[in-house]
Amino acid sequence: MSTASESTRQVEDFTEISQTSSSSAEKITVTESSPRETEKSDVEASAVENAIPPTETLSKRRKVLVLFIVCLAQFFDIFNGNASIISLPELGRDLGFEPGALQWILSAYTLTFASFMLISGSVSDIFHPKPVFCAGFAVVGLFAIPVGASVHPIMAIVFRALQGIGAAMNVPSSLAMIRIAYQDPVEQNHAYAWYASAGAIGNVLGFIIGGVLTARTTWRWVHYLIAIAVIPTSILAWFILPNPVPKTDKRRGIDLPGVLTLTAGLILFVYAISASSDSGWGSPQVITTLVLSVVVMGAFFGVERIVKEPALPLQTWTNKNFIPLFFYGWTAYWWLLGMELQLVDVFTQLWHDSSLIAAVRCIPLGPSGVLSCYLAGKYVTRAPHTLLIGGPTLMAVASILFALGDTPDKYWSHIFTGLIIGHMGMGGVYVGCTTMIMSGARKGEEGVVGAVTYTAYQMGATLGLAVVSSITLGVNSGRALDPISQHAGYAASFWSLLGVNGFAMIVAIFFVRR
Structure with a gap:
């Protein structure tokens, strides 16, 4: 990533962006470029070839509006997931879901969210983030209508999966749009922090508004509200x-064999993990699908070595800290969605709270999430490595508290405290990981890097949902049905989240370069 004091780069057939610091704002002036020297490294040449088309000059007010719009997309992506979690018990009873299949309402969304991220990032880089973003946002809103009107479990799952495709189009285009609008590294980091804060707000409001609508009307209005707003x-x-400035050079093509192969591999892998909670890890269905996913993923890397314009250039994996942060990113939403799903179940199934009371119990997620994202954005430039280590440490403390909070009288001492501590850590993990991995992106790879980053997040979410559900169902199978006995399964799933936090700490300490 360039710094504010860095001299202006000149790139053939593209624009030159000149950054001048002032005490209040950054002014970006776009002028015509002059040819570079012919002695370019292969990496620089590839970056030039794949660069996002230049964008019109933005005023400070316009940049704020751009950030507001992409933050709204982040807000509704998270809102959509959490409002669905809180309305899940009512939806399951209304549509007649089997207990092991109910988590597919969440997994179908995260499955397509993860699987279609790369192709969305690739299209965003080739054309421009704007049309990809607008189309994806519209898809999320339009398919919320048939989800709310569902009369059968399969109908609800299918349309949730289609919604996930729209969300996958939103994320890489949002990150690329932030990178385009905010060229200065300090402003860019603050913008990423606001983007994360929007997700934190969507996190708590998804619970609260979803709980109110489910309790006072019906779970269907959770999805109708998303359509009305989005x-x-x-x-x-x-x-x-902003509109892109028309390009005069030849447009890069889409690596159709690559993106189709990767999408197929991810769908097979995520489906196998999700199905494990219902069919069991040792079932032929899960084992066969897992093996096929490994074969197809191997074929993807073979395709990327031979195609002329790969969707995921192999050089992307050489970006600073890209590989360790990719696996580190799995742990963020694994912990978050796994924790939220299990707590809502504890509140509604064991403690017999209504959806509204369960939502109120989750309120600490909001203030702590916003505060943590603000603080993380403020200090990420100076101490990113500290965030990557400190975040999982706080989340580990929360995991222990959740595992020990087995009765309603322990809500304030264990659950409430854990929600605040854990979400403070989550903000550091999210902002630190996203900022560091995006800062290492080469010019023109912003969309792809953002797509792979959020693929990691969503794969972690899907894995987390499947793993904690499998652990809870497996441990509680055959146990007495009283709340204390049944809490043993939920406690075991929270202890498994502690292991995830430990893995994140190991990666940050030993593999992420400072």
């Missing part, structure tokens, strides 16, 4: 987001 916003985004 569809008009996706139209408004077209008029706010």
Whole structure:
């Protein structure tokens, strides 16, 4: 990533961006470029070839509006997931879900979210983030309508999966748009922190609004509300987001064999993990699908070595800290969604709370999440490595508290305290990981790097949902049905989250370069 004091780069057939620091804001001036020297390294040449088309000059007010729009997308992506978690018991009873299949309402969304991320990032880089973002946002809103109108479990799962495709289009284009609008590294880090904060707000409001709507009306209005809010916003985004300056050079093609192979491999892998909670890890269905996913993923890397314009250039894996942060990113949403799903089940199934009371119990997620993202954004430039280690440490403390909070009288001492401590850590993990991995992205690879980053997050989410559900169902199978006995399964799943936190700490300490 360039610094504010760095001299202006000149890139053939593209624009030159000149950054001048002032006490209040950054002013970006776009001028025509002059040819570079012919002695370019292969990496620089590839970066030039794949660069995102230049964008019109943005005023400070316009940049704020751009950030507001992409933050709304992040807000509704997280809101969509959490409002679904809180309404899950009512939805399951209404549509007649089997207990082991109910988590597919969440897993179908995260499955397509993860699987279609790379192709969305690739298209975003080749054309421009704006049309990809607007189309994805519209898809999330439009398919919320048939989810709310579902009359059968399969119908709800299918349309949730289609919603996930729209969310996958939103994320890499949002990250690329932030990188385009905010060229200064300090402003860019603050923008990423605001983006994370929007997710934290969506996290708590998803629980609260979803709980209110489920308790006072029906779970269907959770999804209708998303449609009402998102569809008009996706139209408004077209008029706010910056337009690309037309390119005069040959446009890079889409690596169709690569993206189709990777998408197929990810779908097989995520499906196998998700199905394990229902069919069991040793079932032929899960084992066969896992083996096929490994074969297809291997074929993807073979394709990327021979195609002329790969969707995921192999040089991307050589970006600073890319590989360790990719695996570190799995742990973030693994912990978050696994913890939230299990706590909501504890509140509603064991403690017999209504959806509204369960939502109120989750309120600490909001203030702690926003505060942690703000603090992380403020200090990520100076101490990113500290965030990567400190975040999982706080989350580990929370995991222990959740495992020991077996009765309602322990809500304040264990659950409430754990929600605040854990989410303070989550903010550090999310902002630190996203900022560090995006800062290492080469010019023109912003969309792909953002896509792979969020693929890691969503794969972790899907794995987390499947693993904690499998552990809880497996431990509680055959046990007495009283709340204390049944809490043993949930406690075991929280102890498994502690192991995930430990893995993140090991990666940050030993493998992430300072």
